[in-house]
Every structure is written in structure tokens, then in C-alpha cells.
Amino acid sequence: MRLNRLQVALLSTLTVLLPACGGIASKRGEDSGSQALLRLMDVSNGFGQLVPHTVQKLDAAGTPTQQVVSILNQQDIIDYVSAANPILPVPQFNPAPVLPSGAVGNHYLLARFTRDLDLSSIFDPSPGSMATAGLTGAVSVVAIDPVTGTALPVQGRAFVDGQTLGDTLEGDPPRRPMENWVTIDEFGSTIALDPAGQGFPGTDGFFVGSQQLVSSSSFVFVPDTDSNLATYETFPVGYEIRLRFTTAVRADNGKGLNQQVLACSTVGADELSPEVVRTPPPLQEPLITPGGGDTDVDPLTTIRVEFTEPVQPYSVGEILGASPANLSSALKVEFGPSSTRTDMPFNVQPLSPFDLSIYDLYPAFNFPGAGPAFGSCGTFSRVDITINPGQVADLANNPDPADPANYIPNYNILGGTTYFVTGEGPGMVNAPVTPDAVYLSRSGAMPGISVVDLNGFGQGTGNPSFIEGQPIEGNSNFPYNANVRFQTGLRPPLAVGTCTLDGGSAGTFFLARDTSLNDQVVAPPLVSDVSDMMLGHPLDGSFNNAKYPFGCLAGSGGSICTLDGLKVINAAIGGGGNTLNPVAPGGFQIGGLMAGYGNLVSFAPHPNPPPLSFPPLCVAPYLLGQEPTSIDHFGIGAADPKTNLLVPGDPFGDPLSNPPVPPSGLLTPEQNCFFLGPSQGQIKVENCLAYMIRQQVGHFLYVLDRQAGEVTVLNSNRMTVVERISMNDPTEFAMSPNLDLLAVTNQSSNTVSFIDIDPSSATFHQIVKTTVVGKGPRGIAWQPGNEDILVC
Numbered sequence: 001m002r003l004n005r006l007q008v009a010l011l012s013t014l015t016v017l018l019p020a021c022g023g024i025a026s027k028r029g030e031d032s033g034s035q036a037l038l039r040l041m042d043v044s045n046g047f048g049q050l051v052p053h054t055v056q057k058l059d060a061a062g063t064p065t066q067q068v069v070s071i072l073n074q075q076d077i078i079d080y081v082s083a084a085n086p087i088l089p090v091p092q093f094n095p096a097p098v099l100p101s102g103a104v105g106n107h108y109l110l111a112r113f114t115r116d117l118d119l120s121s122i123f124d125p126s127p128g129s130m131a132t133a134g135l136t137g138a139v140s141v142v143a144i145d146p147v148t149g150t151a152l153p154v155q156g157r158a159f160v161d162g163q164t165l166g167d168t169l170e171g172d173p174p175r176r177p178m179e180n181w182v183t184i185d186e187f188g189s190t191i192a193l194d195p196a197g198q199g200f201p202g203t204d205g206f207f208v209g210s211q212q213l214v215s216s217s218s219f220v221f222v223p224d225t226d227s228n229l230a231t232y233e234t235f236p237v238g239y240e241i242r243l244r245f246t247t248a249v250r251a252d253n254g255k256g257l258n259q260q261v262l263a264c265s266t267v268g269a270d271e272l273s274p275e276v277v278r279t280p281p282p283l284q285e286p287l288i289t290p291g292g293g294d295t296d297v298d299p300l301t302t303i304r305v306e307f308t309e310p311v312q313p314y315s316v317g318e319i320l321g322a323s324p325a326n327l328s329s330a331l332k333v334e335f336g337p338s339s340t341r342t343d344m345p346f347n348v349q350p351l352s353p354f355d356l357s358i359y360d361l362y363p364a365f366n367f368p369g370a371g372p373a374f375g376s377c378g379t380f381s382r383v384d385i386t387i388n389p390g391q392v393a394d395l396a397n398n399p400d401p402a403d404p405a406n407y408i409p410n411y412n413i414l415g416g417t418t419y420f421v422t423g424e425g426p427g428m429v430n431a432p433v434t435p436d437a438v439y440l441s442r443s444g445a446m447p448g449i450s451v452v453d454l455n456g457f458g459q460g461t462g463n464p465s466f467i468e469g470q471p472i473e474g475n476s477n478f479p480y481n482a483n484v485r486f487q488t489g490l491r492p493p494l495a496v497g498t499c500t501l502d503g504g505s506a507g508t509f510f511l512a513r514d515t516s517l518n519d520q521v522v523a524p525p526l527v528s529d530v531s532d533m534m535l536g537h538p539l540d541g542s543f544n545n546a547k548y549p550f551g552c553l554a555g556s557g558g559s560i561c562t563l564d565g566l567k568v569i570n571a572a573i574g575g576g577g578n579t580l581n582p583v584a585p586g587g588f589q590i591g592g593l594m595a596g597y598g599n600l601v602s603f604a605p606h607p608n609p610p611p612l613s614f615p616p617l618c619v620a621p622y623l624l625g626q627e628p629t630s631i632d633h634f635g636i637g638a639a640d641p642k643t644n645l646l647v648p649g650d651p652f653g654d655p656l657s658n659p660p661v662p663p664s665g666l667l668t669p670e671q672n673c674f675f676l677g678p679s680q681g682q683i684k685v686e687n688c689l690a691y692m693i694r695q696q697v698g699h700f701l702y703v704l705d706r707q708a709g710e711v712t713v714l715n716s717n718r719m720t721v722v723e724r725i726s727m728n729d730p731t732e733f734a735m736s737p738n739l740d741l742l743a744v745t746n747q748s749s750n751t752v753s754f755i756d757i758d759p760s761s762a763t764f765h766q767i768v769k770t771t772v773v774g775k776g777p778r779g780i781a782w783q784p785g786n787e788d789i790l791v792c
Contacts, residue, residue: 038251040354041112043243043263046100046201046209048091050109050263051354053310053395055080055087071353078322083314086409087356089397090310093241095268097232101207107234108201108213109141109221109243109263115251116216117160122249125165125175133158133221134165134176138248141221143239146308147413149278154235156223159200161216162193167227184214199229216252219245237267240309244355262355264309273413274394276387277306288385291418299369299425300525303333303346303361303385307392310356312409313348315393317361320347325364326554326620330391330412335367335383340614344383345622356395364622365720368515369425372463372500380501380515381423387416427514428501429521429719430460430625432608433698434535434601435668437512439716441530442520449522449530449703449719454667455604456508456651457481459494459611461515464503466496471655471662478504480653480662481607482645483629490642491630491680494607502611508651508667521719522703529707534735534742536700538598539715542759543621543696552618559617561679561688562627564596568690605629605697606644606675609717623695625717628677632689644673700757702742704730711744711755713765723765725755734782734789741768743789745777752777752791 043051053071056064057080064085071077071087081087099105123129124136132153133141139158144151157164162182170177181197184190190202190210197203200222202210213220221243223233235241245261266272277287289304290297305316313319317328325345333344344363351358368380393409400406431437436455442448453460456477465475478484479496487494497503500515511519522530544551545562552558599605605628613626633642649665676692698717705712711730713723729748735741735757742755753770756763779792 036253036255037114038117038249038255038257039114040245040257040259040261041114043109043111043261044209045091045093045107045109045263045265047093050090050265051261053087053090053353053356056085058085073353074321074349077313077350077353078319081313081319082322083312086312086314086393087310087395089270089395090263090265092265092270093235093267095234095237097234099201099205099207100209101205103205103207104232105201105204106199106222106224106229106232107267109241110213111219111243111245111261111263112212112215113217113219113251113257115253115255117219118250118252118254119160119163119178120250122160122219123158123165123178125177127169127174127176129165129176136248138246139219140242140244142242142244143236144242144277144308145239146272146275149275149280149284149308151277152236152239154221154223154241155225156221157229159213159220159222160218162197162200162214182214184211190214197229199232235267238272239266240272241265241267242309242357259352260355260358261352262310262357264357269398270394270396271398271410272309272394273410274311274392275308275412275414276392276416277308278416286385286387286416286418288418290420291385292420293418294420296423297383297420299367299422299427301367301422302363304351305331305359305361307357307359309394311359312393312395313350313356313359315391316359317346317348320349320362323347324553324620325362325622328391330388331361332386332388333361333363333383334386336380336614342614342616342624343619345619365718366426366428367422368428368501369422372517380499381421382419383422384417384419387412387414389413389415424516426523426526427516427518428461428612429512429514429717430501430609430612431512431521431717431719432458432460432505433605433717436604436608437716439533439535439701441533443530446520446523447529448520448524448527449533449714450520451512453505453510453512454508455608456505456510456663456667457646458608459497459502459504460512460609461500461612462497462503462506462513463517464497464499469659469662471653471660473655474506474510476504477507477510477663478607480664482647482664483606486645487642489633490675491633492610492613492626494611494629497611504607504611507663522714526714526719526721527703527705527708527712529705530703531706531730532704532732534702534733535601535716536702536735536739536742536757537759538601539696539698539700539717540694541596541598543623544694545617545623545627552620552623554618554620557618559678559682560685561682561691562694563685563688566678566685566688566690567596567692567694569597569600569692570690599693599697601699603672603676603693605677605693606646606672609697610695617695621696625695625697627680627695628693628697629675630677630680631675631691632679642675644671644675647671647673700759702733702735702757704733704744706730711742725765725767727753727767731778732780734780736782737784737786743780743782745773745780745791747776747778750775750777752780752789 057067057069141154142151165176166179181194182200192198192203243263249257278284287306318326325347336342346361348359350356370381392412397407400408431451438452440450547558547560610626617623651667653663654661678691679688701714701716703712711725728746731745731747733744740758744753756768781790
């Protein structure tokens with residue numbers, strides 16, 4: 001018999017209700033070394049466990065089983081939760097005022113913790129706290145209408161170990177004293193010490209679990225609108241009932257709660273839509289931070305979204321740690337001018353595994369920032385966030401009205417928009433790549449990386465200022481690129497930049513700059529220290545715009561002309577200063593590499609780098625750079641006789657002569673005399689010519705960050721973080737001659753760790769072996785013959 005999600009959840013509820021609201025199997029146990037911390041055990045409404053949330057365990061094939069596990073940490077979400085295996089629904093309150101035993105009685109919420117609670121962090125004895133049931137801001141119980149956004153404190157009474165705030169004010173200033181209303185007698189029965197406590201769950205009759213409600217490590221909330229527990233009441237009908245504990249809740253040892261908690265349920269069937277929380281009237285804007293027109297926002301910001309109830313993580317976006325950043329159908333984050341709007345891919349992570357109502361969105365890269373006032377740069381600083389209706393799913397599991405045999409969650413009904421404006425920040429980076437780049441480590445108060453531009457004619461990020469015939473230090477050198485000045489019909493087309501996003505190089509030997517015109521293109525917090533750097537495999541083998549699903553994984557995106565099979569490294573030695581030519585029939589071919597081999601480190605793209613492109617070529621992987629200049633320009637796959645006019649020559653010019661002489665050629669003595677990029681705009685693969693270089697240009701750049709205790713893997717063109725590999729004490733590293741392993745010394749642990757850096761390997765960017773060596777290893781060298789590694 002096949003069980004639906006509700007039946008599975010009910011089976012787990014039976015397990016929960018029997019001795020202690022906590023009998024569900026857990027994949028991971030408590031950390032015995034941190035028992036001093038205050039941790040949540042569970043939250044129950046008497047009819048089953050509300051928190052931790054539960055999910056079906058997967059078998060070795062990834063198929064959901066009937067075994068139910070509690071979600072205790074973010075890794076459990078990564079390991080188990082998906083659209084095919086959603087989080088199970090939570091139990092609802094009975095519509096009538098009844099106890100778990102079926103006897104009449106007050107509804108209640110019970111939260112159990114690992115340590116005795118500090119009452120002062122929970123109860124507020126001031127007279128004004130009566131409006132919030134005597135609770136501090138660290139604890140709240142509210143009823144929220146998801147459509148209107150109205151959130152009202154639930155009238156009721158809170159207890160810890162049978163104690164509650166009295167109703168009579170005492171002292172000066174007047175305070176509400178703590179009173180002991182309920183206890184457990186010697187026979188294990190719940191009894192009222194004060195007549196006002198009669199009606200507390202268990203005082204009118206025992207039920208399984210009633211003893212847990214009176215404990216110094218348990219919090220209980222009972223709805224009470226008439227200040228009389230003897231009149232049995234339910235929680236408000238038609239609302240989401242939310243019990244929240246923030247990390248300001250403390251244990252008796254002063255330790256705060258380790259993670260925020262939100263338990264949520266309804267009275268009767270949950271038919272309420274999950275919505276983004278709104279600000280109070282009259283604005284009623286979506287509660288998204290930053291948002292609401294915030295200005296001068298850090299371009300490195302994450303975005304926080306709060307919902308009226310716990311929602312399925314996968315319905316918000318790609319879960320952080322489970323999948324690469326991608327676009328979301330629920331939330332759209334976009335920036336850029338109206339003509340070139342750019343969607344920002346992101347990952348999502350709930351604030352806590354115990355609070356699935358608040359999500360942080362992690363953009364795939366930092367926003368451009370306000371940047372200097374060049375042309376249209378400012379328009380990139382506005383970031384718009386759109387909520388799409390009918391996409392965010394809650395945890396409910398209700399019969400589908402159109403097909404009662406099918407069970408579905410509730411979806412959000414309301415849409416909405418908000419925005420914020422970024423201030424200046426580290427900016428976006430589009431730096432030249434090898435062989436036209438030198439990577440410099442910067443130390444001191446602001447450690448990081450700078451890139452020396454050896455090309456001088458690329459269209460990377462930089463200052464777009466340019467005066468014809470007057471080469472000025474710091475202005476753009478890109479307009480002097482001979483292919484920009486004299487060629488027509490190049491594909492993709494090239495044009496002089498107008499913004500720091502496409503301003504271009506300042507010239508040979510200048511430092512590459514970001515969109516904020518900083519010449520330090522990597523800075524904290526991306527890295528804390530740069531002890532060493534090495535280039536690995538080309539990026540395009542892992543990230544390219546080949547037609548879905550071979551490269552671009554976003555929907556049906558990608559180009560058929562960038563498929564691996566069309567990438568053929570095919571060049572011959574020519575003569576003069578422009579020495580690499582297309583192979584003539586029967587001529588000698590360099591290399592003999594298989595089709596699809598990664599971009600050669602000795603072949604520079606044209607321009608180097610290509611400009612950023614809005615919207616991007618692909619969003620998963622995120623390829624914002626334009627493809628290098630195409631090998632054909634007539635369309636329909638016709639060979640093009642155009643020659644690359646950017647050849648070896650005078651890279652500096654003479655700006656002091658009269659009239660000034662601008663730069664006219666490359667520093668390098670050798671350069672391809674033809675263009676190498678893929679064909680453009682074809683819909684049939686037979687119309688695509690073979691090509692030799694594609695996006696993503698650049699290589700994996702491995703940075704040893706000893707202070708952070710990791711090897712940081714960067715995109716050498718965009719300077720974005722690809723991976724962070726935690727190490728014990730990374731001190732120095734060496735790379736194998738065939739680029740398959742990175743050996744890292746760990747001085748404090750007397751070891752050398754080996755990281756797999758082969759993109760085709762199943763253990764790519766994982767530590768595959770650790771070897772114990774002599775005391776305090778620092779220096780390391782890999783013998784070029786690939787036979788020995790020297791450690792000292």
C-alpha cells in the first residue's frame with residue numbers, strides 16, 4: 001500500500017506522542033562536547049511534533065523510504081529534502097478544546113530544551129507585558145493572517161516548571177511577581193497549587209506526556225482570553241499560530257539558545273497560504289531585507305526573506321550546498337538598465353533548521369555596486385526583487401480539489417516587489433587571463449590579489465574615459481585596439497565602452513581594475529591572506545555555454561556552436577611577428593589534442609578579456625562574459641578571411657610627443673593571426689565552424705589562505721569564489737606537473753594533504769590523501785618528472 005505524505009507524517013506522530021515527543025530516529029546525535037549550550041529538544045502541540053521538522057530517509061538509490069528522520073541541521077536538509085522528498089506536514093490542533101487523550105481541555109504548546117531555563121530571559125514582569133502574555137521579545141506567540149499580514153499576540157499564559165507571572169502588581173516600580181501554580185506530586189500527577197492553575201493541561205486528568213509540561217527545562221503556553229484556565233479554550237481559528245524562540249533565550253548557566261526556533265500550526269486543516277510577511281499598514285511592503293528602497297547597501301549583501309509560516313526550502317530556490325546557484329521561480333532578483341536587465345542566480349538557506357520561515361538568499365556573485373559616475377554605471381546599482389505568486393509551497397498536505405486522490409501543499413497567493421540600491425563596494429571584476437596576465441599577492445592591512453595586464457587592449461572592467469588622439473595615463477586603451485578602430489562586422493560586435501563594466505584596459509603593465517576602479521581585484525572577506533597562488537585547469541572544461549544539457553544547465557539555454565565536438569585546437573607555425581595561422585590542407589598541426597580540450601594557456605582570447613554581457617550567456621553556470629571574437633563573420637557557417645589586426649607592435653606609443661602617438665600593437669612577439677571564438681547565432685550544428693577558445697575564459701586559481709585555514713579556489717577572470725577547501729594549517733603548496741593534484745603542507749599537524757584538482761575526477765576539489773611527514777613542514781616542491789615531492 002502506498003502512503004501519502006500525511007499518512008507518513010501521522011505514523012511519525014504516533015512515535016512522537018508515545019513516551020516523549022522525541023522518538024523519531026535521527027541521523028546525527030547531539031555533540032556531547034557542547035552540552036553546556038542550550039539546545040532545543042522538540043516543540044509539540046500535544047497532537048505531534050512540530051519541531052524538529054521531519055522527512056523520509058532516502059535509501060542508497062535516493063528513493064524515499066518509510067523511515068522518518070528529524071531535521072537537526074542544515075546538512076540534513078541538503079541530504080534529504082527535495083521536490084521528490086518534501087518535508088512532512090506538521091500536526092494541526094483539534095478544532096475543539098481537547099487534549100491528546102481526547103478529553104476536554106485547553107490547547108497548549110510545549111517546548112522542551114536540554115537545560116533548565118533562565119526565567120528572566122522569558123518572562124517580562126513589567127505591567128506593559130500583559131499585552132504580550134508576559135513574554136520578553138525573546139519568546140513570542142502570535143496569530144498571523146497570511147493574506148493581510150496582520151499579526152496579533154495570542155492572549156494566554158506562559159509557564160516554566162509550573163510557574164507563571166501573577167496578575168497583581170507589587171513593589172515600586174510595580175512588577176508582576178512569579179507565582180507557582182502547578183506541580184507534579186509524589187505519585188506523578190499534575191496538580192494545581194493555586195486554584196488559578198486548575199485547567200492547566202493534566203490537572204483535570206492524566207494523559208501520556210502530561211508530566212513533561214511541568215519541568216524547569218520546558219516552556220508551556222496555554223491560550224486564555226478570559227484569565228480563567230478552567231474555561232477550556234482553543235488557539236484562534238483561521239490563523240497561523242506561531243511560537244518563536246530567538247537566540248536571546250538563555251539557560252540557567254547564561255548560555256543562549258544555539259539556533260532560532262519557529263513552531264507553527266493551525267486549528268483544524270491547514271488551508272492557509274504561505275506568504276511573505278508584510279510590514280504594518282499603511283505601507284504593507286514585503287518584509288525583505290535589504291529592501292523598501294534601502295540605499296548604500298553593501299554589494300556583498302545577502303538578502304533575507306521572511307514568510308508567514310515554514311515553507312519547503314526547494315520552493316524558494318536552490319538549496320545552498322546541494323546545487324549550484326540558479327534562478328528561482330518564486331523570487332526574481334535582477335539589476336541593470338531596463339534594456340539589459342540581468343537576473344541574479346542565488347542559493348537559499350533557512351536561518352535555522354528549526355526555523356524554516358526565514359531564508360537567506362546568497363547571490364552567485366556580488367552586485368556591481370554604485371561605481372563612479374560614468375555614463376550608465378549608476379543604473380546597475382538598483383536591485384529589484386519580485387515575489388511570484390503560486391510558487392512558494394508550505395508543509396501542508398491537502399487533497400487536491402481537482403483530484404482528491406492527489407495531495408498538494410498550499411501555495412502563496414500574493415506577489416509583490418521591493419528594491420534596494422547598492423553603494424560602492426569591491427565591484428565586479430573582468431580581468432585579463434593568461435598568457436597576458438601576472439597575478440600579484442598583496443599583503444599588509446588589506447591582503448588580496450592584483451592582476452598585471454600584459455595585453456593592454458582588452459575590454460575588461462575599467463575606466464571608460466577616452467579622448468581621441470590624446471592617450472592619457474589611466475584612461476581606456478581599448479579604443480586603440482586595431483580591431484575596434486578598423487574592423488567591421490566582427491561577431492559578437494565590439495564597441496567602445498561607456499561604463500566601468502566595459503571601460504577596458506588602461507594599457508600594458510597597468511593593474512586591472514574592478515567596476516569601482518579598485519586595482520585590488522580580490523580583497524577581504526573573499527580572502528584573509530594570500531601566501532601562495534597557482535593556476536590549474538582551464539575553466540571552460542567545467543563551465544561553458546554549450547547547448548543544454550552539455551554546458552548550460554539553465555532550461556533550454558546554451559549555444560550549439562560551443563559544443564565540445566566543435567572545439568578543435570588546430571594551428572600551424574607561420575612566420576613573422578604574427579606566427580600562428582590556421583592549418584593549411586596537409587600542413588603540420590600543433591598538438592594533436594582531442595576535441596573539446598580546455599582553452600590553451602598560451603592562446604589569448606580576443607579581446608582579452610571579452611566584455612561583460614547583459615543579460616548573461618547562461619545563468620547556470622553563470623557566464624556573464626561575451627564569447628571571444630568568432631572565427632566566422634559571414635553567418636551560415638561561411639569561412640571568413642578577416643585577419644586579426646591586433647598584432648605584435650608598439651604597446652606603449654609616445655604620449656609625450658607632438659602630436660602624441662597612441663599604442664598600436666601587442667607586447668608579445670607572437671599572436672594568432674585569426675580569431676578563435678565559436679560561431680554566433682546558428683540554429684543548426686552543421687552551420688557552426690570549428691573553434692579553439694570559448695567562455696569561461698581563464699583558469700582555476702588556487703590561493704593558499706593560511707589565516708582562514710583553507711585553499712580558496714577562484715575564477716581567474718571574474719575573481720569569484722568557486723570553492724573553499726578547509727585545511728588543518730595550510731602553509732605552502734606545490735602542483736603536480738600534469739595538473740591532477742595539489743600537495744599542501746600543514747605545518748602544525750606535520751602532514752601533507754593532497755587535493756584532487758582534475759575537473760574530470762569524481763573527487764574533484766576533495767582531499768584524497770593526507771601523509772604524515774617530518775616535524776613542522778613548510779617548503780614543498782614537486783619534481784618536474786612527476787616522480788618525487790620534496791618537503792622541508
